[in-house]
Structures are given as structure tokens and as C-alpha cells.
Amino acid sequence: MIIDKLNRRMYKTKSFLCVGLDTDHKLIPKRFRKLKHPVFAFNKWIIDQTHQYVIAYKPNIAFYEAASPKGLHQLTRTVSYIRKHYPDIVTICDAKRADIGNSSERYATAIFDKIGFDAVTLNPYLGYDSLEPFLSRKDKACIILCKTSNPGSKDFQDLLVGLIPLWKVVAKTVVEKWNTNNNCMMVVGATYPAELKAVRKIAGDMPFLVPGVGKQGGSIEDVFNNGLTAKKRGVIINSSRGIIYADDPKKEAQLVASSCKAFM
């Protein structure tokens, strides 16, 4: 359901852009800091300027927890605002959660039901039962970390299990065993184009959330050349600081969106 929503939005906008709303109270322009809900006001401003170029918004919940309890309230307002005014844009909670079933159920309640997100990022290390409370939600989407964009992803994700790296085992497990509700996606970093290509081979039409473009060193061209599906879809390209702290966020979002069109 959420993946259909995402695909419809990709077709409509001809964009793959996801804006990361990693909003830090200290980094937003002064004019917002005087307001009652500064982070929400800033997010609303970013959303109103960029929505036409965007398929998804992805707040990283760490930024809101660091300003809790007010921070989480402003996150909930942000998600409600998107749902009300731009209901065809997907909302992704970047939370990288995983816990034993009892606790994961509470996280699913918090993220899907209380705040109202469409999708969440999840960590596979604890295995199937730890993610089951998310995976069983047919009305939501689960984006499982496969090969992350950071340098430390080499520490364990690249270890060889028999002849194949762990990230590939995770990709096969998600595709072959965990996706029974057709609600799975995966995180694959733009900083590792060869891995992106290999995961695409395994995953068919499954969309990938692709962080790591820009400051982290990944290129949009590499993402398109290695991550697109046969139908030239299937990548969600995330940009956070590059857009929200740009002098002109609208122009920046438009630039990324138009660079997408060339590859469609």
C-alpha cells in the first residue's frame, strides 16, 4: 500500500527526491527561533517550498528526541501537516529500530500509530521476530538496513559468510523471507555503487532508500546507473542538510529533481 503510494508519487512528480528533515533547533534561521514551535515552523516552511519536487519526507527521530519532550511534539505536528496538506507524499521515520517483540510492538505503536508515519527504517541484527511487529503491518512499510552509507558499514556488513558478504545475506533474507506482505524496502548507501547494483539484482522491483549522496560522497549518477529497476524506478534518494540548510531550499530541491528526470 505504501509502496504503491510511493510509486504513484514517483510517476506523478518524475522525481526520486526524499528530503531528510533532520532539523536542529540551533541551525535553523533566527526568524524561526523566536516562534512558539520553531522546529515545526521551519519544517512547514521547508515542506511548503519543496513538496512539488518530493516523493518522501524523512525526519530522523534522533533530532527530535534530543529536544524532547517538545521535540517529539513538533515531529508529530510535522507528520500531521504532511498527511493533511500533501497526503500523497510518503512519510518515513528514520529510527533504525529493532528490539525483542514486546518492545518492538511499542515502537510500532509510537511510530505508526501515535506519530502517524507511513514507513520506518529498521535494523536487522536481532533477526525476524524482532521486526515482526513492524513487518506484520500491511498498511505500513518497513525499510531494512542492508548496506549502510557510513565507513563503519565495513566492520560487520562486509564480513564474508561462506562466499557472500553479510549485507547480501540480509538482502536475500528480506526478499525471500520477510517480504510476505509486500511492504519491505531496503537501505543501500549511495557511497557503495557496486553493492547497490548487486542488491538490485536480488531485489527485483523493491524500492531502496539511498542515503549518502552529497557530503558523504555518493553521486546521483552512480545511484541511477546501479540502483534503478528495469522500469527505471525504485530508488528514493535522500538529501538532508544539502536541502534544508541551503540558501534556497526550493531551488536545491528542484535541481535534484530535474537531475532525476534525465535518467527516467
Place this chain on the structure above:
Amino acid sequence: MIIDKLNRRMYKTKSFLCVGLDTDHKLIPKRFRKLKHPVFAFNKWIIDQTHQYVIAYKPNIAFYEAASPKGLHQLTRTVSYIRKHYPDIVTICDAKRADIGNSSERYATAIFDKIGFDAVTLNPYLGYDSLEPFLSRKDKACIILCKTSNPGSKDFQDLLVGLIPLWKVVAKTVVEKWNTNNNCMMVVGATYPAELKAVRKIAGDMPFLVPGVGKQGGSIEDVFNNGLTAKKRGVIINSSRGIIYADDPKKEAQLVASSCKAFM
């Protein structure tokens, strides 16, 4: 520093008991539900009854996020109460966090500085740089998931990397590379005694947080026979529902604590 605090408390109480404050508003006795801060009032009652048998309290943050923003406020009150009234008891945030550095920094702020926890549980899948903002905090403790107590821990943690399972690679990495500030501990489930024994061989005197006793099927005897250090210390035995929802939580905590003494 926090590990010293923990060891002092073990010697003083002759107990290894950690009480998991996984408090669900719907499951607490009716008399608390009428109060202004029901979850905090319940936690306070549990803490006041059990503190003399306890080395650590471990709220799982998922339970508080599911009731956010009020839930997180009650969690902060709970941690402040422990710090004020029982300052030699260690507070552990069961959060299983991991993210890229920028976001992990925010989680460290939220958990260590805003709420005020002594320690946090962390997920190793994203590698060193994802946990560096926690590991660099000499004044706090980092408890890294190694072999978790749930059945799904078999899915990836047991995979063989060369000749050794992934959980063993994680244990060696934590001990040999990540513990430069002597502030690391590990999570090893009571449900896997052979693995507990093997991790103890690798980890010397490092304390382990051991969940999975009771309902999940792990036995205290197995934990002592396999997890203790040469000095007969080094395990933090967690019990959550078995104590907080017992008819007489004090008696239950006393029972676990006295069963510890036999092994010291």
C-alpha cells in the same frame, strides 16, 4: 566510571539483579491509573520497594515512546528520582540505538544528557563510527548487543564468518577495538548458556547485561555457571515483568537477589 559504580554496588548488595522498568500504563494497578503521572508513580513504588536488592534499573524506552510525549516526561522523572534517592544504582536505557554519527550524537544527547541515564544499549550492525558518539563518553557506559536472547538472534548473529559466528566477531571487536575508554559491556542472552561461556572467555572482567531469565526460558543457574568472571562477578541479570507485575515485587526481587548470593 559507571562500571566501577556497578561493581561497587554488586559488592555492597551481593546481588546481580537489574529490574526492567518496562512499564505499560494499561498493566499497572488501578490505584496508580487515577494519578497525574501514573507511570512515574508506579515506577517510584517499584523502586522504593526493590532498591535494596537491585544493582541497576533498566527502562526500555519503547514503552515510554509509545506513550509520548507524556511517557518520556515520566521516564525523565523516573531517572531523576533514582539519581536523587538511590545514586549508587546504575540506570540503563534499553534503547538498542545505532545511527550514522550525526544522528547518534543526538541520541547520546537525548539519553545521556537530557534524560540523564548512566548507560545505554547499542546495536553493532552499522559499525564503529555509528557508535563513536556513545563510546567516546568516558563518563557513561555502552552496552553492545552481542548474542541476544530472542529466537531470531539465530538469523544473522549465528552465521559463520570463516570458522566463527558473527556474535563472536562482535565480542572480539568490542573487547579488542571499541573498549579504549573501558566503558563497554555486552548483551548476552541467558537463553544461550554455551554462547555466554564463550563470550566470557573473550571478555575477561567485562560485565554482561543478561536478559532472558524467566519467561524467555533462561535459568539463573546457567547464567552463573557460564557467565561469571574469575572473581565471581560480571553479570547483570535482568528481570522485567517477573518483578514489576508480581503480586509482591519486593518479595520477588529479594528472591532473585538471595538466589545470587549462593553463587558468590
